[in-house]
Amino acid sequence: MAHTELAAVAGRGLVAEEPLVTGSADDLLWDTTADVVVVGFGGAGAAAALEACERGASVLIVERFEGGGSTANSGGVYYAGGGTRFQQDAGVADSPEEMFRYLEQECKGAVSEATLRRFCEESVANIEWLAGHGLGFEGSLYSGKTNYPPEDKYLYYAGNEKVPAFAARAAPAARGHRTKGAGWTGYAYFDGLRQATERLGIPVRTHSRVQRLVLDSTGAVIGVELIEIVDPADRRKHQALYAKVDPMRPFNTARAEKAIAEALAFELLVGRRQRIRARSGVILSTGGFGYNVGMVRAHMPCLADRNNALMRLGSMGCSGGGIQLGVSAGGAVGKMDHAFLSRMIAPPDALVQGIIVNRRGERFVNEDAYNALLGGAIMDQPDGDAWIIIDRDLHRKLLRQCIPTGDGTFKPYLAPALLNLFLGGTRKGRTLAELAGRIGVPADRLEASVAQLNAAIAAGQGDPMGKNPDYVRPLGRGPYRALNTSVGNPYSFCIFFTLGGLAVDELRGVVLRPDGSPIDGLYAAGRAAMGLPSNGYISGLSLADGVFSGRRAGRDAAMGRGNARSAADAGSDGAR
Template identity: 40%
Template sequence: MLAGVVVVGFGAAGACAAIEAAEAGADVLVLDRFDGGGATALSGGVVYAGGGTAQQAKAGITDTPDAMYDYLAHEVGDAVTAQTLLAFCDDSADMLAWLEDKGVPFAASVCPYKTSYPTDRHYLYYSGSETLYDKPAPRGHRTAGRGTSGKLLFQRLERAAVDRGVRIMRQTTAQRLVTDPNGRVTGVVCRQLTGFPARLHKFLGKLAAKPGLYVPALRRRLHRSIRRIENRHGTEITVSARDGVILCAGGFVANPVMMREHAPAYRRGLPLGTLGDDGSGIRLGSEIGAATAKLDHVSAWRFVTPPSALMEGRLINERGEEICDLHRYGAAVGHAMITEHGGKGWLLVDGPTLAEAKRQIPGQTTWFQRLQTHYLFGRARTTAPTLAELSRRTGVTIGDFAGTAPFSLIDVSIKRSIGYPCPMLTLGGLVVDEGSGEVLTADGHAVAGLYAAGRNAVGICSNSYVSGLSLADCVYSGRRAGRHVAAARRSRGAQR
């Protein structure tokens, strides 16, 4: 089978890469192990954007690319160069407009309180730690749809890709890259399912995504069945790529071997992604000499809000020492707990704070956040009339704390708990040229014909994650790779 551009993986990064390449005139073929969507479709559909988006302007929010850069520089660090971050911020408003042009809806209703994820009344919110820095602005642009709206985001991108002539091969697993004698990537060897095995594979894949996401034992059993189907019924085919291959197959949070090797401290988190987030895209590049970086960087979220009243509490370790400012984003809280406190922590609140938090539950929470409050205010909470008695009952040292009795200590430690999971995703990947998305070797040379984007690659969010930054990077890096592989195609054509 022959194509111009082959995209491996069909989440946000793969869809955006395919759309850009197709709009530039390339013949684009997408390969996906399952039925498309990846972690994007499971996500909240939040895109981090600012610098004066149409939604910010409509809401009366003042923001500039410089203000966005000044904040993100604290989060991004050395994950990308200052020039790349500046370009990302300068292009941010146009990027969101590009998504709207592809049918992705956004809205300007601002959430007035601190939350991990807004309800269906609000679609623009402070999705990171912006309020702790100068010139804060809400930049979390949630796709305007009911519930967790990542599925809607992907559906619109998928439709845009199909409308532009992109071909999609589903239930097709990329196994290895094909190179010519000069080392240029010229294709992909795959295993493809057809007929009833493909339909069964699709069904099991959906179950593994949800509810399997929340029930790890079920997901493991489903994965074994899925692998058997692939091994017994898959047909090996080679897809040739005249212009290049773009790897967009996600991270490796669903690969326990890679997690143990690169991020062993994160063993208690809830892997946020599909079974396709198994590191296969990273492996494909590594096998032909591509460099990797930031593989030990994982985002693990420990949110205590909503309800927003809980931010009046104090997060402490077993010695009574404060762990982290609760105004920080949940991934910063999770990082501090895991790397400095063994994943343990307790939220100390007084009686009026707890009462106000309970009053806020109906108006500030979605269904899954209500499950969280049910756990936190139930089995995870210990209450006592004095701080001394609370310390005696829990074994946690409690120092000075100004408040009104009764006092409560809520166990927010990171455990394997359905009632209060700690979602996590991997942030590192293949090293790429920041101007083109071309995959690089350890000595800095480009692997001809190979590109990477999204969580297959080191990118904007590979040091520190705030809500929406991964999807924004998927859009940014996916479009970049799609444009440059098409431009390289035109350049070779002109030379001939």
């Protein structure tokens, strides 16, 4: 792999080195050896390690910090369906076929039809596998519209299932299985996986960053070279730098960027080089690249320019390091310009009853769409600008709905809505024409957008954009307000993470070269690889894809080096 290709993928955010190439594994001195080396200890890495270990392989996990990554910082929602026992407990009817019909609309060809069907058919077995490892789920159903269920609910509609355009093709079913616990429960999800690895005795080499891969003369990956921080005091300092990158702490970008640079420098300063031989394979499960601004700029410059306004979900470990390692060995990448950009406007649902317009004064999305679809639609508008238009009554309703009730929604949803309302550049006008002038959109276009909506409702035709009838209402009397929901508004609290990654064989999880040939001994899983969420995202799909792709890679790697059979050919028991 030419250095120019690695540089093109990494941009100004290069964190990996070109591989060490040797004649054979016997030509080098190794510090330790395992059958399977898993790089990155989050949800996908844990799933890969557990699967490989359960299949008889010796496994070693290498983790840059102390584990958890973006999984521990997530909401802990796992997307599962097809008739899980938790769905059955809640009286939710579902089948693998209905799940497939729905996800076919969301995934938009990110994986083959056969892979998507396999994911749906294995869904029940995969969540039972998690439950068998001690993760807690429950069939307490929340049936309303929300981006995250209330504290006492653990099953909900995690995407666009009830949006009319989606429901017309697949019977709606609640498939968002939230891990049991308080608040955002990604920590509980990962703790369950961590405890499972401990019970199986899988060793974890923490505070160790893989700097480069080791290849033999045939191009096969035979090991890794890492930088390990050994001194306990240095480890504590290293972890303290990691803690400064809090994905849900607003206005934290400058502090986070400083900590990211300090951590990289500190690793090189105090770390020592170690080599680990992988007899069967190396699995890259290091997450995406949302915390590498140089790499984001190489693929999504518009978002890099608005980095200060983004809430980057993930962790400092989302540096793109695993993706770069794969490219250094000759791996292909794809979907690198695809991102999850979430714009949450409900709760409070008063805003869903308003309309969203772009700088032309025109509607471009149904306001009750899943937050990622909404955010992506806003990102596609000129300069990523958009406003939510509400009337006098909706403004009053919004204020009433933002009164704390003790249900756990105030801090994550209602407080941000109030901050944006009062500090995010909200504009007010007695008439629509006056409001248009305040936000710089054509008055005639804005008035036409409102008139079209009101006329359709009056004629009994519903919303022209296909909004759920539960949220359709005409815009009434002024004064009107325009809430700034643009990507560049730091008070709009847009959540961001990357969706692209390494190209992999969809039956084995092995990394592919640009010509489609496999790289012997190299696998990728989770957000380091292209997968089900790469073309579009709904809540819980990343954790579910992490288990699906992690188990796939662990299963194949455990079968031994030089394996030419697919997991299916070998009799995959992922669904048993």
